[in-house]
Amino acid sequence: MKKILFVLFFFTIMVSAAFTQETWQKVKIFSDDLRSDIAMLRKSGVIIDEGYIGKDNSISVFLPASDVEKLRTTGIRFEMVIDDWDSYYKNLPVLSPEEQLAVRQHSKQNYGVEGLTYGTMGGYYTYAEINAQLDSMRARFPNLITQKVSIGTTVGSRQIYAVKISDNPDATENEPRAIYTSLTHAREPAGMMSVMYYMFYLLENYNTNPSVKYLVDNREIWFVPCLNPDGYEHNRSTNPNGGGQWRKNRSLNSGSYGVDLNRNFGPYTYWNSPNGGSSTTPSAIDYRGPSEFSELESQGYRNFVVGKNFKTALNYHTYSNLLIFPYGCWTYLTPDSAIFSEFSSDMVAMNGYSPGTAWQLLYPVRGSSDDFLYDGDVESNGKIFAMTPEVGGDSDGFWPQQSRIFPLAIENLGPNLYYSWVAGDYVSLYSYQFDRQYVNPGDQVQMNLTMKNKGLSGASNLTLELESLSSFITVSNNSVNVPSIPSRGSFTTTSPMIFTLSAIAPIDTLCKLRIITKKDGVTMSADTISFITGVPTFVFQDTTNNPLTNWTI
Numbered sequence: 001m002k003k004i005l006f007v008l009f010f011f012t013i014m015v016s017a018a019f020t021q022e023t024w025q026k027v028k029i030f031s032d033d034l035r036s037d038i039a040m041l042r043k044s045g046v047i048i049d050e051g052y053i054g055k056d057n058s059i060s061v062f063l064p065a066s067d068v069e070k071l072r073t074t075g076i077r078f079e080m081v082i083d084d085w086d087s088y089y090k091n092l093p094v095l096s097p098e099e100q101l102a103v104r105q106h107s108k109q110n111y112g113v114e115g116l117t118y119g120t121m122g123g124y125y126t127y128a129e130i131n132a133q134l135d136s137m138r139a140r141f142p143n144l145i146t147q148k149v150s151i152g153t154t155v156g157s158r159q160i161y162a163v164k165i166s167d168n169p170d171a172t173e174n175e176p177r178a179i180y181t182s183l184t185h186a187r188e189p190a191g192m193m194s195v196m197y198y199m200f201y202l203l204e205n206y207n208t209n210p211s212v213k214y215l216v217d218n219r220e221i222w223f224v225p226c227l228n229p230d231g232y233e234h235n236r237s238t239n240p241n242g243g244g245q246w247r248k249n250r251s252l253n254s255g256s257y258g259v260d261l262n263r264n265f266g267p268y269t270y271w272n273s274p275n276g277g278s279s280t281t282p283s284a285i286d287y288r289g290p291s292e293f294s295e296l297e298s299q300g301y302r303n304f305v306v307g308k309n310f311k312t313a314l315n316y317h318t319y320s321n322l323l324i325f326p327y328g329c330w331t332y333l334t335p336d337s338a339i340f341s342e343f344s345s346d347m348v349a350m351n352g353y354s355p356g357t358a359w360q361l362l363y364p365v366r367g368s369s370d371d372f373l374y375d376g377d378v379e380s381n382g383k384i385f386a387m388t389p390e391v392g393g394d395s396d397g398f399w400p401q402q403s404r405i406f407p408l409a410i411e412n413l414g415p416n417l418y419y420s421w422v423a424g425d426y427v428s429l430y431s432y433q434f435d436r437q438y439v440n441p442g443d444q445v446q447m448n449l450t451m452k453n454k455g456l457s458g459a460s461n462l463t464l465e466l467e468s469l470s471s472f473i474t475v476s477n478n479s480v481n482v483p484s485i486p487s488r489g490s491f492t493t494t495s496p497m498i499f500t501l502s503a504i505a506p507i508d509t510l511c512k513l514r515i516i517t518k519k520d521g522v523t524m525s526a527d528t529i530s531f532i533t534g535v536p537t538f539v540f541q542d543t544t545n546n547p548l549t550n551w552t553i
């Protein structure tokens with residue numbers, strides 16, 4: 001009897017420990033030297049990660065209340081933004097069925113996407129709902145998407161599913177490959193909804209949009225919408241309506257649950273970089289695990305990419321409106337930083353995110369999937385240009401309210417498309433040269449174009465088309481053929497395109513032309529050139545390169 005009571009006693013303690021949830025708070029920390037204060041806080045056991053970096057020397061982060069108490073003892077200035085996350089989240093506005101319908105109709109009209117619905121966990125799909133969506137995509141589009149395949153089984157016996165979108169999906173074709181993942185961190189479902197939205201976009205626009213058809217026909221695009229099902233399901237068990245703050249997986253280490261999967265990737269030298277950027281304490285939210293690739297989820301991802309020759313990868317996280325590229329674990333740039341810079345600046349031009357490496361943006365991160373994919377195992381994988389979008393702004397946090405789900409997905413649609421394009425051939429206008437400095441009414445202008453293949457495969461069978469977007473411009477020859485352009489190479493046209501500005505065009509008028517790059521007759525990119533008619537009037541001219549020598553102030 002004593003024994004039974006004893007066991008019951010411990011069972012009760014275990015059960016209550018499992019169900020006692022710590023209060024999460026959101027604080028805004030101010031510091032003149034965020035880097036060193038973050039390092040100092042880490043020593044006191046307060047881990048700052050995936051917070052929103054303000055322009056006022058601040059960072060807004062979610063912390064357990066016990067960490068906020070530790071923060072208080074350091075004397076670092078901070079403001080309480082949300083003092084009880086759960087009750088704050090419960091009071092966030094939700095969309096009525098009519099409002100949800102209106103959002104979905106807008107999505108259908110403007111982007112051709114009607115498959116994405118709202119899930120039952122605060123508007124986000126649960127793990128089961130994600131899987132059901134993957135099954136339904138296959139049922140609707142059997143010629144464009146595979147059945148879901150498991151790339152690993154978790155400690156909790158759940159499957160990590162991947163699907164491929166391509167023509168002839170059940171065959172392996174020699175096409176450039178891209179991969180998109182989300183929910184590596186269990187409390188970041190806005191990344192998953194963005195990825196699912198992109199999947200529906202490709203499937204539902206295939207028959208009506210020739211560019212989407214070209215992309216799907218000429219790429220193999222893989223998706224792993226939930227890399228961490230145990231952690232995500234844990235959040236559902238504690239917070240069935242959304243808002244759960246569990247981040248790691250659910251493996252057990254020295255009495256503590258969870259390894260931070262985005263600190264668990266190898267190789268050893270990256271995982272163990274002396275710059276820090278992960279914790280060796282099992283209870284910490286960024287615990288790196290007992291060894292690199294100790295976790296079934298990171299093993300599954302590693303094993304899945306081997307030999308597939310992926311070219312690009314986007315590993316979705318939330319939040320802080322960033323686009324992060326390698327290295328995370330070193331404080332220097334990769335040998336391919338010019339490519340990462342070009343890709344990231346083209347992508348953030350579409351959504352206003354800030355690009356950079358983890359270290360440039362704030363602090364190093366070691367053991368991330370991006371560093372591993374980039375050059376952690378070049379022999380097996382080549383170099384995969386992996387980046388991490390951190391979706392959402394300061395007020396979005398980890399569980400953006402329902403009204404934000406579609407806007408966040410839509411703001412990442414352009415970048416998602418771009419990153420599938422550059423996995424293969426992707427040619428766009430790099431620069432242009434007119435045969436004169438100014439264009440006056442009546443002028444006939446010859447123009448040469450420099451085109452760049454930003455993509456990671458060679459491009460061929462290209463045609464450039466010139467279109468007038470202004471009523472005063474007449475285009476004479478509207479098409480030029482371009483021979484092949486090697487990956488990352490450029491080509492300048494030698495037979496010019498010609499247009500005429502009407503003699504009756506007023507001066508000081510903004511005129512626009514459009515250059516359309518076509519591959520096999522399908523639009524690959526479209527760029528706009530603009531100029532103002534007439535010769536500008538100079539109000540000030542200085543002949544020196546060093547104005548200070550001629551000026552007195």
Ligand SMILES: [Zn+2]
Pocket residue numbers: 050185188262317318
């Ligand atoms: Zn994350």
